[in-house]
Amino acid sequence: MNPSAPRSHDTIRAVLWQGDHLHLLDQRLLPREEAYVDCRTSDEVAQAIRDLVVRGAPAIGIAAAWGVVLAARQDRGGLDAALARLRAARPTAVNLMWALDRMQRAIARDAGADALAGEAQAIQDEDLAANRRMGELGASLIAPGSGVLTHCNTGSLATAGYGTALGVIRAGVSAERIGQVFAGETRPWLQGARLTVWELLRDAIPATLVADSAAAHLMSTGQVQWVVVGADRIAANGDTANKIGTYQLAIAARHHGVKFMVVAPSSTVDMATASGDDIEIELRSPDELFGYAGQRTVVEGARAWNPVFDVTPAALIDAIVTERGVVEHPDAARMAAVFGAA
Numbered sequence: 001m002n003p004s005a006p007r008s009h010d011t012i013r014a015v016l017w018q019g020d021h022l023h024l025l026d027q028r029l030l031p032r033e034e035a036y037v038d039c040r041t042s043d044e045v046a047q048a049i050r051d052l053v054v055r056g057a058p059a060i061g062i063a064a065a066w067g068v069v070l071a072a073r074q075d076r077g078g079l080d081a082a083l084a085r086l087r088a089a090r091p092t093a094v095n096l097m098w099a100l101d102r103m104q105r106a107i108a109r110d111a112g113a114d115a116l117a118g119e120a121q122a123i124q125d126e127d128l129a130a131n132r133r134m135g136e137l138g139a140s141l142i143a144p145g146s147g148v149l150t151h152c153n154t155g156s157l158a159t160a161g162y163g164t165a166l167g168v169i170r171a172g173v174s175a176e177r178i179g180q181v182f183a184g185e186t187r188p189w190l191q192g193a194r195l196t197v198w199e200l201l202r203d204a205i206p207a208t209l210v211a212d213s214a215a216a217h218l219m220s221t222g223q224v225q226w227v228v229v230g231a232d233r234i235a236a237n238g239d240t241a242n243k244i245g246t247y248q249l250a251i252a253a254r255h256h257g258v259k260f261m262v263v264a265p266s267s268t269v270d271m272a273t274a275s276g277d278d279i280e281i282e283l284r285s286p287d288e289l290f291g292y293a294g295q296r297t298v299v300e301g302a303r304a305w306n307p308v309f310d311v312t313p314a315a316l317i318d319a320i321v322t323e324r325g326v327v328e329h330p331d332a333a334r335m336a337a338v339f340g341a342a
C-alpha cells in the first residue's frame with residue numbers, strides 16, 4: 001500500500017439535509033449509478049430505510065432524525081404516529097431507536113422546528129466526529145504492515161462520513177499501519193462488493209475483494225492480522241449484532257489467531273439489552289437470495305431463509321472501539337465501566 005498515494009477528500013455523503021427535504025444517495029444502485037431519492041415526508045424516510053436506499057446503523061438513525069423534523073413541520077399533531085412508523089422501519093440497529101428517543105426528548109422540551117433541525121444536525125455532526133476519533137483509536141491497535149479483513153460496508157455510506165470500521169481502515173492506511181485491505185463481498189445484498197470496494201477505491205485504497213466463503217481460507221494463509229467490522233447493536237455484555245456472516249468470521253478468526261475488532265459509536269451501544277440473546281434479528285425477503293439486480297439465479301419454487309444480522313459473542317471479540325474509548329476483551333463489567341448501567 002502506498003500511503004503517499006493521493007487521497008481523494010472523503011466527500012461521500014449518504015444523507016444530505018436540503019432545508020425542506022432529505023436527499024439520500026440511493027445505495028441500491030451503487031456502484032453502477034449515483035442517483036438520489038428525495039424524501040419530503042417522514043413516511044418517505046421510513047420507506048427509504050426499509051428499502052435500504054439508506055442503510056448502515058448510524059446513517060439510518062441520522063435519516064430518521066431528519067424524518068422527525070419533516071413530520072414536525074407537516075403535522076405536529078400526528079408526530080407520535082409518525083415516529084412510531086419510523087421506529088418500525090428496521091428492528092436491529094439500535095441507532096434508529098437511539099436517534100428517535102433523542103428527538104422525542106427534544107419534542108418533550110417543546111423544541112420548535114429550528115431547534116428540532118438543530119438536534120438532527122447535532123446527531124449527524126457528532127457521528128462524523130465520533131468516526132474520526134474511533135479511526136485514531138482503532139488504528140493505534142494495529143501493528144504496522146498488518147493485513148485487515150472487513151465485512152459489509154461501514155464507511156461514509158453507512159454513517160455521517162468517514163465510517164466506523166472503514167474509518168479505522170482509512171486511518172490505519174494513512175498511518176502506514178495497514179498494508180493490505182480485504183473486503184468480503186457480503187451476500188446477499190453485496191454491501192462489501194458494491195459499496196466498500198467503491199468507497200475505498202475513491203480514496204485510492206485498493207481493497208482486495210474476497211468471496212464470503214473464502215474468508216477462513218484467507219485467514220489460514222497468514223495475510224490477515226485483524227478482522228475489523230462495524231455493529232448494529234452492542235448489548236450490555238459486549239455481545240454484538242452485525243451483518244450476517246460476522247459471527248462465522250469471528251469463529252474463524254479465533255481459530256487462526258486473528259484479532260477481532262468491532263468499531264461503533266456509543267449510539268450503537270444498548271446497555272438496556274442484557275445480551276445478544278435479546279437482540280431482534282431482522283429477517284428480510286427470501287427474494288434477496290433468489291437473484292440480484294433483477295437476474296434470478298434460483299429455480300422458481302425454491303425456499304430461502306434470509307436473516308440479515310447475526311450475533312458475535314463478546315468472548316470472540318478482542319476489542320470494541322467507540323469514541324468514548326476501547327473496551328478490550330469486553331464483558332458486562334468492562335462495558336459498564338465505560339457506558340454505565342442501563
Ligand SMILES: CSC[C@H]1O[C@H](OP(=O)(O)O)[C@H](O)[C@@H]1O
Nearest residue numbers: 055056057154158230231242243
Ligand atoms: C456502520 S454501519 C453498521 C452496520 O450496518 C450494516 O447493516 P445494513 O447494511 O443492513 O444496514 C452492517 O451490519 C454494518 O456493519
